[in-house]
Amino acid sequence: MAGRALPFLKLAPHVDRQVVFRLRPVRNALVEWDVNADGEALLRIPLRENRVSRVLRIIAPVPSSRSIQLDEVGTFVWGLCDGSNTVEGIVQKTCLQYKMNRREVELSVTAYLQMLAERNLIGFYEKARASK
Amino acid sequence: MPTTAPNITSAKNKTLIGWQGIRFVLPADWNLTGFSMEPNGGYLKVDSPGTMFAQVRWTERSAPKPRTLFDYTLQALRRLRIIKPKVMDEPELRSVLEAFLVDTRKQARKSKSAFEYRIKPRVEEAGGMRQAHHFSWTGGDQGQGKIWRCSACGRTVIAQIVGRARDEVAQTAAGFFSSMTDHPEDGWVTWALYDFVGAAPADFRLVRHKLMSGYLLLELERRSERLRLERWGLASVALKRFTLADWFRKVCDPPVAALEEGVERHGHPCVQARGKPANLVRTAVLWFRSGATLRPALWYSGCAWACQESNRIYAVQLWRSRRSPDLLDEVADRCECHGSQS
Numbered sequence: 001m002a003g004r005a006l007p008f009l010k011l012a013p014h015v016d017r018q019v020v021f022r023l024r025p026v027r028n029a030l031v032e033w034d035v036n037a038d039g040e041a042l043l044r045i046p047l048r049e050n051r052v053s054r055v056l057r058i059i060a061p062v063p064s065s066r067s068i069q070l071d072e073v074g075t076f077v078w079g080l081c082d083g084s085n086t087v088e089g090i091v092q093k094t095c096l097q098y099k100m101n102r103r104e105v106e107l108s109v110t111a112y113l114q115m116l117a118e119r120n121l122i123g124f125y126e127k128a129r130a131s132k
Numbered sequence: 133m134p135t136t137a138p139n140i141t142s143a144k145n146k147t148l149i150g151w152q153g154i155r156f157v158l159p160a161d162w163n164l165t166g167f168s169m170e171p172n173g174g175y176l177k178v179d180s181p182g183t184m185f186a187q188v189r190w191t192e193r194s195a196p197k198p199r200t201l202f203d204y205t206l207q208a209l210r211r212l213r214i215i216k217p218k219v220m221d222e223p224e225l226r227s228v229l230e231a232f233l234v235d236t237r238k239q240a241r242k243s244k245s246a247f248e249y250r251i252k253p254r255v256e257e258a259g260g261m262r263q264a265h266h267f268s269w270t271g272g273d274q275g276q277g278k279i280w281r282c283s284a285c286g287r288t289v290i291a292q293i294v295g296r297a298r299d300e301v302a303q304t305a306a307g308f309f310s311s312m313t314d315h316p317e318d319g320w321v322t323w324a325l326y327d328f329v330g331a332a333p334a335d336f337r338l339v340r341h342k343l344m345s346g347y348l349l350l351e352l353e354r355r356s357e358r359l360r361l362e363r364w365g366l367a368s369v370a371l372k373r374f375t376l377a378d379w380f381r382k383v384c385d386p387p388v389a390a391l392e393e394g395v396e397r398h399g400h401p402c403v404q405a406r407g408k409p410a411n412l413v414r415t416a417v418l419w420f421r422s423g424a425t426l427r428p429a430l431w432y433s434g435c436a437w438a439c440q441e442s443n444r445i446y447a448v449q450l451w452r453s454r455r456s457p458d459l460l461d462e463v464a465d466r467c468e469c470h471g472s473q474s
């Protein structure tokens with residue numbers, strides 16, 4: 001209640017680590033992607049159509065989508081975000097694939113997934129019920 | 133003559149932690165999460181993937197800092213051996229331990245649990261070299277630990293394993309304490325963390341470190357000499373577009389132009405470079421970097437090798453003065469690559 005009235009009092013929700021590791025990341029269906037010969041994915045994210053973009057398009061050529069190039073490890077993790085793998089599963093598969101220490105992978109994979117989620121490229125759901 | 137160190141982490145289900153002479157073994161999935169770099173002591177925290185963790189805190193035997201002119205005069209006379217060196221007061225282990233347990237009690241009070249502890253009588257261990265008290269406590273969590281003073285190195289060490297009531301604290305603590313050493317036996321300090329195992333002579337001090345995901349750096353110094361131990365992950369990705377020699381030139385930037393190839397380390401092809409920089413600017417930079425001393429560390433020895441089994445690249449670089457021995461081979465041979473995989 002206090003958080004609603006005074007936003008600076010709003011506490012960050014405490015999320016249990018075990019719960020996060022049970023979540024299943026799934027790619028945004030609007031994002032198109034293909035993998036080049038080097039095994040690196042190129043994501044094409046369609047830009048939102050609104051009045052401003054329509055006006056801008058009359059004045060200057062505005063692309064209809066923007067692209068993001070992922071590196072090899074990023075592509076590997078992106079490929080696993082198909083809704084069938086949990087975060088825990090992705091961490092384990094990345095550990096095996098690149099022979100890295102589990103803690104190193106945990107830190108980098110969770111930060112990467114968080115970044116993808118902030119850009120709305122992926123969402124998370126729990127198998128029992130959709131959470132996001 | 134370089135010697136090959138025995139593979140100290142040959143047990144696959146164990147992980148070795150080594151820091152400033154403290155060395156111990158814990159289950160494979162435990163990782164270092166906290167440490168300090170104090171001059172007269174240190175602290176280590178190693179977390180399990182669950183709720184257990186290990187803590188080690190140690191203090192070196194050191195004289196109090198001089199405060200008055202009289203103290204400084206005494207210190208100078210002792211250094212000149214005109215008067216006898218001061219005999220250090222030995223810390224009273226039981227009182228140090230009780231102070232530690234009072235702190236633990238304060239933390240347990242937050243969980244509103246009854247705190248109880250038990251201190252066993254003092255025992256002598258390691259052939260009379262250590263005087264130790266074993267202790268255990270319960271209060272919300274539970275802990276099993278030991279405090280001891282080593283007469284060989286003068287360190288006072290307090291170490292414990294902490295876990296929840298359901299955790300196998302006693303079993304983990306038994307393995308932890310049986311493997312614990314508080315000083316190097318052969319004059320080489322083991323530096324081991326995140327599956328990296330390396331070693332450096334005991335008089336090299338850690339001055340810089342970087343512990344990042346996929347990259348680890350430990351930089352040590354002894355007077356003007358500098359030793360860099362580095363490890364990169366994802367070797368298959370890094371070496372996709374470069375040869376190892378190109379990669380070494382680009383990333384490590386050795387001050388010597390000629391690289392020696394066709395050498396093997398730990399069964400892997402290795403590139404190395406030795407010598408003094410021919411470039412005057414680089415020589416001047418190295419001279420200033422080593423404190424503009426009369427014995428500047430201008431002589432460079434460095435090597436790098438890629439381990440396919442562990443998918444990692446290792447690099448050892450040493451800057452030394454002309455008269456200092458070249459430790460490159462011995463340091464590189466003491467680094468473990470695929471043998472340390474857990």
